[in-house]
Ligand SMILES: [Ca+2]
């Protein structure tokens with residue numbers, strides 16, 4: 203709802219997030235996903251100008267990627283990619299942090315199988331494999347995108363429900 207945004211804030215500047223991890227393109231992809239999501243809400247105008255009403259500043263602080271669960275033969279059943287990002291939404295005029303929070307998200311994947319037949323609900327939405335249109339492609343890349351989408355939508359939701 204439009205009413206939830208502070209009255210003096212009409213636009214937002216979203217500089218490329220800083221990446222303190224070794225994961226290539228994570229900050230770029232997250233920044234562009236958040237920018238798209240905010241633009242599609244049509245509530246806050248996304249702007250490049252430095253004298254914007256507000257800014258979203260983010261730092262990708264850590265990535266964790268590795269075995270998460272094992273089967274009865276102690277083989278890895280499920281890998282999990284997760285990361286965290288420290289985010290501030292700043293009221294530039296009043297120099298106040300409207301939001302200061304760490305967000306995290308994850309996606310699951312398996313090494314040997316295709317996400318459409320790996321028996322994992324990769325995006326944790328309750329739909330599995332061939333019953334989920336989102337489960338296809340490169341397994342690890344999918345897990346990364348799932349984590350990015352989750353974090354982007356949590357950030358945008360928390361901005362839109364601040365007040
Ligand atoms: Ca799913």
Ligand SMILES: [Ca+2]
Pocket residue numbers: 316317318319320321322323324330331337
């Ligand atoms: Ca799957």
